[in-house]
Amino acid sequence: MRRRFGALALAAVAGLVFAACGGTAAQPSGTGGGPPIALGGSISETGNLSADATYELQGIQLAVEQINSKGGVLGRRLTFKYYDDKSDAGTAVRLYQRLITQDKVNFLLGPYSSGITQAMASIPNKYQVVSVDAGASLPTIFKAPNKYNFSDVASSETYIEQVLPIAKQHGLNKVALLVFNSAFSLACGAARKQQAQQLGMNIVYENTYSLPVPDFSSQALGIKNAGAEVIIGCTYYPDAIGIAQALNRVGYKPTMFAETVGPPEAGFVKTLGPIANGIITNTQWWPSLHTPGNSQFVSSFKSKYGIDPDYHAASGYAAVQILAEGIRRAGAIDQNKVRAALLKGNIPTVQGTWNCDQYGLPVGIKNYLAQYQGGVMKLVYPENVAEAPIQIPYTGA
Amino acid sequence: MPPSALGSLRSLTRRLTVGGATGVGWPRHEIALGVAFLVAAALIGLLTSGYLLQFATDIFTFMAMAYGWNLISGMTGYVSFGQIAFYGLGAYGTALLILHGHVPWYVAAPVAGAVAALLALVLGGVMLRLRGIFFALGMFGLVQILSILFSQWQFAGGGQGLILPGALTAHAVYAETVLVAIFAFALNLYYSRSALGLKAMAIRDDEEAAAAMGVHTTRVKIVTFVLSAIPPAIVAGLVAWNRSYIDPPSMFDPSVDFQAILFSLLGGMGTLWGPALGTVILELVGEQIWAQFPEFQLGLFGLLVVLIVVFFPGGVVSVLRRFGWLPRPVIMAPSELPRGSPPALAGEAGGDGPVLEVRGLSVRFGGVTALRDVDLEVRRGETVSIIGANGAGKTTLFNVITGFVRPTRGEVLFKGRPIKGWSVTQLAEAGIGRTFQIPRPMESLTVWENVLLAALNGRRKHAAVDQAAWVIRALGMEAIWLEPVVNLPPGHRRQVELARALALQPDVILLDEVMAGMNREEQEKIRDAIRTLHEYGVSAVAGVEHVVAAIVDLCDRIVVLDFGQKIADGEPQQVLRDPAVIGAYLGEAG
Amino acid sequence: MLILQLLVNGVLLAGMYLLMAQSLNLIFGVMRIVNFAQGTMIAVAGLFTVWLATRIGLNPFLAIPIVFVAMFWIGAIVERLLLRRITLRGTQGELMTLMVTFGISFVLINVALKAWGSEYVSLPYLQSSWRLGPIEFAKSLVIAGAFGTVLSAALFSWLNFTGSGKALLATSQSRIGAGTCGIDAGRMSTLAFALGSALAAAAGTVLVLVTPLGPQSGNDLTILCFVVIALGGLGDYLGAILGALVVGVAQSVLGFYLGGNVQVLLPYILLILIMLFIPRGLSLSRLAR
Missing domain, CATH: 3.40.50.2300 (Response regulator)
Known part of the structure; x- marks a missing residue:
């Protein structure tokens, strides 16, 4: 946790500064149609899940920043308030209640990992707040009665x-x-x-x-x-x-x-050297994909954080895209209208066009196969987007 | 609150405590603290919702767990790194009862608590045979075993976990969590003021010595272990319901356990208020500090453990005690030392035969022979001195008679019955008391509690208090009866040893070097005591190395051991003139 | 032939365990405490080695002296500043030191997390095997095992045949006795803890070649080490060899026939069983006596 008062104080000060500046600095023209739309979530900044969760956080923050620079949603800015759940489910449960009841955020973004998402999944339902979850692939989480949760991650069964x-x-x-x-x-x-x-x-x-x-x-x-x-x-x-x-x-x-899971991480090939060559793995997103806004996402992520995005970053980014578009189409901060808009789907994201079934599970988020070839990971399947043909047999060292 | 009202409250609570009085009673601030906790808990329940309520629920959840840990680890000294095992069992028990038994959650959690207690009974029988580090790490291992077993058990959801139907019945869950925390506190309260608690603390200080005072150590340990399993099991059931999802890694997560341990340590391990204070302080204050350095939480956590253990081993409570707050009540201490009544004569039951008989006793440790074919007979009321140099076998002989060491050959008869296979506790109960060569009083307890511990053997509370008081007066320890043993000089420690053995009201008492390191005045007190034993028909066997003169005029008989063999046995004057004895022992001792 | 290969793997694994566990034995032998930070010291040293190798291009075996000296001083400071201040004796004292080293492990984990992140790392070094007839000998395991054996032998001869070693051994047998012979037991404790930490670090350097290590993989290693030395009888340097063999071979064979869950459970089950039925371990020294 939890930066409670410290972070609150900082946020308050920051808010005052913004107000005092009268929107001269960060506020692009066209916004100011009301108070900011607050998104909230918990992220495992520390603990054993922190590596992947940090990518997700960076993706979310980049998306919020870019949407705001284009005028926000419904003429209002987006803010993202988050706390560290220390990779602990119990802490995450507490934090999501805090976000709703104390911080009064308008919408939620999910935490990282299926386990933690599963633990918090009943909260959006209880408080009737829409949550787009970018870190959970277990389909059971989204089955009724958790009808306010949506996912932009392909099901674990499809890896x-x-x-x-x-x-x-x-x-x-x-x-x-x-x-x-x-x-x-x-x-x-x-x-x-x-x-x-x-x-x-x-x-x-x-x-x-x-x-x-x-x-x-x-x-x-x-x-x-x-x-x-x-x-x-x-x-x-x-x-x-x-x-x-x-x-x-x-x-x-x-x-x-x-x-x-494992091979896409940068350390994998460094550790294994030539043994990695020929190993096939799963990815839900790839920098070379011709999805809407993808190349811009890759380049701005790189320039902001100095590293290449991975698929966790892309799903965090896409979650904000989905939520923002849902709000835009609903035309109001109304949970049920937003939920209805999301259920209709057809939302363009860097992961491709997002649709969902009646449970909020994604339809059309594809899994791709990637393979290490000559020490570099390449997209190899499906053939129409592949950077290189799949190599069989496995070569190794 | 007007003083008169407080006064009547105090007299009320005084009446509620054992025997109408305690040594310290109920200090005002302790009641105030309890009331403050209750009022705060009630106000939170009535006034808050959402996050704050969840936060408070989490605090009381950890408080209950910290109190559970405090029972087994703080009171009994069996530091466990695996109480989370019962947390996991409670969570799974609750979940399965809800899913398959269609039991309402508020019933399912306590029922699961009871089931976990039953399992603790079984597991305790195995795990509590481990001691110290082995127990701590063994429990840690048990958690890993359970976690993997549950991940393989498909009926319980396997590795994919279980989803529960309901969730977030916040106020009701909070109320039940508070009740469990109060229950856990009450268990600790009972331990801090009862005979059971005294026995538990005696085990913490010195398990063998406790057994020699007639404490059923295994029974006390298992009861404590079972009780300590209940609070974590019930709160885990509530957590499971609240979260509506459980899986093995999150329910058998050692880091949750470590947090509860840290809370208990910070507050003061083994104290009544430590777990509550530690939990509240760390959750409220500590997390504000940690929140400033989120990336250093683990390190700060570790640093805190190190600093507390090294520099404040008693935690917050020990600091408060320097100002006289939250003192530990002396268990069952009357406000004034009663006169006590001398015990009935022991001699009647046994008849004329020897109280203690040792026949052909041999003990070998590996290749070393400590005792060879030793015979010994002690009659009722007789005082026998066993003299011999260091290593002659006196202590080994005592250890065999009191059940600490098994003989290689030969047998020991107590009141005519062979004692083969009897445990230390059984022998103490049957009437064999002992002192240790190096005194082993319970360091953290007072003189009174040390004596009472032995007096409780087979007695009701009032009789035990009476007996303990008599022993303290008989040995002239009125001036130090409420002193913690840790403050006493060596001579007084030997007195405590003797007093304990005496309080057992044994038929025979084995005194191992009972006068070593005492000044003349102290020796005189012990001599008086040995004479008193005589009067009450208690046989005494004294092992003596150096202060032969001080005991020789007290004893009826002297036995001389040399390199594990008996070389003389008879009237004192006769034995001391025996050339073999002079050659082997007295000659070189000068 | 398969079973032979499994046995060979088990023996090689045992060599690696011996390498990790022997220093825990040294510390226990002299100080009567279990260093709960043992596993984390191993892991952190492994991560440091990887850092040295990838940043400076240092050969992992050349990294050994560096991590050895670094951890030696960390160990010495920890003993002097912290462990020494615990005055409780007996079981309570043992437990308090266990808690302190437990806390230290968290501090080390945090330092490692800050320095190198939470990822598991290993080095692409010695990944293949030597082939002898039909049997494969994994290079990294052979070297780790050889290192472990040499280390045990060196430790054993140092303790038994040199002045400073004998002083340490004497302290482990009787603190008071050693004190009367003019041995500074306090100094010996510092030496034991520092040396034990340093040896753990050396083990970490080798271990990271065999298996990926992360900052948080330490606690499981501690338990594994503890099981190995408990099996051999705590403080018994020769017994640990037997302990390591039992754990290594059992893991290799049972892992094949019963799978990976059993492999991971095995140390914990052994821990409880040993403690219940042979609390003094399979002591070789005692048998020899």
């Missing part, structure tokens, strides 16, 4: 869903499934398992693990022993690395090697 069909086309049949013991990975693992069965593929190795596994050699031996051709890893970052290292140590190269 690396194109891998197995491609493998099938290449005549591969033996699948190894390694699943990390967390809500998100288990949902993904279950979906991939079902998919493999539907495709008539043979699951020759299946293992669920908890962290920290000191050394994945035993699993790697199991995979080698089973002669798996395709490895599906529903992973996070450290285990994504550990599995690749262990496979290399036991000297086994599968034909296709895919891991869900």
Whole structure:
């Protein structure tokens, strides 16, 4: 938490300064049609989720800034008030109530990670405040009765869903499934398992693990022993690395090697070096995509923060785009009107055109496959947007 | 509040306390603090909603957890890094009851608390056999085990967690949370003023010595462990309902536990008010400070733990105590030391046979023989001295008789019954009292509590108070009876040791170097006491190395041990003239 | 052949565990305390090594002396400023020092988070294996294991055959006895804690080559180390070898047959079982006596 009074005082002072300046500085012409529209959220600035959550925060802040510079929404500026939830669900629950009842924010943006979003998901419903959640991929969160929550993240069940069909086309049949013991990975693992069965593929190795596994050699031996051709890893970052290292140590190269979360992070290839080459992973967004405003997003993110955005940044950015457009179409700060507008969908974002089903789950947010090739990650699937063709087999070191 | 009203309130609470009086009574500020907490809790419940109410709910949740931890770790000294296990069990119990039993949440949480208590009974039987660091880390391990087990248990949602139907019934959840916190406080209150609490604190100070005073250590530990599991389990059920989603990582999260520990430490571990003060202070004040440095929260947390443990091991309460506030009440201390009545003669029950018989006793530690084929007989009312150099086997002999060491061969008979397999506690209860070579009084307790602890063995409260008072008077300790032992000089500590053993009202009392390091005046007091034992038919066996002269005229018989073997046994004057004895022991001792 | 490979992996893993755990043993042996910050010291040293390697291009093995000296002084300061002030003895004293080192671990984690972020890192170094017939020997594990064994041997000979080592060993056996022989027990405690910290740091340097480490991966390592030395009998330098073998081989074999969850649970289950049934551990020294 929580910068309570300190942050409040700062915000108050900042507000006074703005008022005193009479909108000369940051206020572009055309705004001033009323008080700012307050968005609020909790972000894991510290704790074990902070790395990805920080990208999401930066995406949100950039979007707010850009929307304001274009005149805001309904002639009013947007503000984003946030607190640090320390990657803790209990803290997040408290903070969201604070945002609604103390800070009186108009709309919410979700926290990072499915677990924390799940914990706060009943709050928007209780207070009837629309929340667009950019950090949760578990579909169960959004099923009734949480009808004020919307998501702009593809469901966890769809991660690396194109891998197995491609493998099938290449005549591969033996699948190894390694699943990390967390809500998100288990949902993904279950979906991939079902998919493999539907495709008539043979699951020759299946293992669920908890962290920290000191050394994945035993699993790697199991995979080698089973002669798996395709490895599906529903992973996070450290285990994504550990599995690749262990496979290399036991000297086994599968034909296709895919891991869900982990490979897109910058440290992955630095740590693994050539072993990373050929590893396939999932991404919901890519800088080279020709989605509305994407190239501008990439360049302004880079110039503001000095780093390249990743898909967490894009989903944070898109969440603000979706919410702002919903308000604009509703024409008022009216939760039910905004909710109705969002349910109609068809909102352009950097992730593509956003639509949702009756639960607020996104329709049309695509998953793409990316692959390390020569030490660089490239978008490889679907073919119409690919930067390079997918490389099979996995090369490794 | 007018003074008269306060006065009547005090007399009311005084009447409510055990035996009509306590040593310290209920200080005004303690009642005021309690009332302040209750009024604040009620006002928050009536006046706030939303965030503030949630914040207050979180505070009372942590308070309940801190109090739970304080029972097992603060009172009993078994520092646990895994009370969050019961938090998780409570959350899952509540969730499953709501989902599958269709039990309303406000019933489900307490029921889950009871279930967690039952599980604690089972787990406690295993885990409490570990001590110190092993227990602390073992509990930490248990949490990891439970977390993974729950992630594999599909009925409980597995790794994907469980979604609960209802949520955010804020005021009702708050009210129940406050009730649980009050319940947890009441448990601590009971421990700080009851015989059970005294036994728990004795275990914290010295578990073996407590057992030698007849404390059923295992039973006390398990009861405490079970009680300490209830508050976290119930509040977790409320958290689960409020949050409407639980999964293993968030419900078995050690960092939540560590927060509760920190609150308890900051307030004052093992004190009645520590957990409440620590929780409120850190949540309100500390978080304002941390909020200024969000990126250094972990480090500040760690630094705080270090600074408190190193520089303020007693936390806030210990600082307040320097000003005389929130003192620890002396358990069951009468406002004035009663006259006490001498115990009934012990001699009647046992008949004429020897009270204690040792037959062919041998003890080997690895390759070292500590005792070889020792025989010993002690008759009722007899005083026997066992003399021998350091390492001759006196302490080992005492340790075998009191159940601390198992013999390699041979047997010990107490009042004609073999005591093979009896525990230290059982032997103390049966009537074998002892003192330790290096005194082991309970450091954090007063003289009175040390003596009372032993007097409580098999007695009701009034009889125990009477017995303790008599012992204190008999040993002439009236001047120091309310002193904490930690302030006493070594001579007085030996007196406390003897007083404790005496308060057990044993048939036989084993005195290990009871006069070592005493001045002449103190020795005289002990000599008087040993004579008193005589009068009440209590047999005494004194192990002596140096101050032979001081005891020789008191004893009926002298036994000499040398390198684990008995070399003489008989009338004092006769033994002391024995050339073998002079050669082996007295000669070199000068 | 598969089982042979699993056993080899287990033994190699054991070497790595030994490397990590031996310093915890040293500290416990002399000071009767468990350094809860052990795992975090290992992790932080690993992160520091990666930083040195990526920023300055320093070979990880050349980084060992640097992290060794740095952590030696951190350990010495911690002992002098903090641990020394805990006057309680016995179980309560043990627990208080456990709490203090627990707090220190959080401070170290925070420092590491600020310096290097929360990501797990490793180095692309020695990632392949040597092949001997049908058996693969992972290079990083072989080197870690060799390092662990050499370290244990060095520690053992230093304690038994040199003046300063004997003084330390004497202190571990009896503080009072050592005091009467003119050994400054306080100095010995500082030396033990500093040396233990430094050895943990050296282990971290090697460990980061084997598995990715993050600032927060320390606590699990501490437990693992504790299990290894508890299995071998706390404070028993030779027993720890046996302890490491049991944990390593069991993890390798059970990991293969029962999966990754069991692998992670194993140290905790072993911890509780050992403490219940063989509280003194599988002490080699005692057997030898």
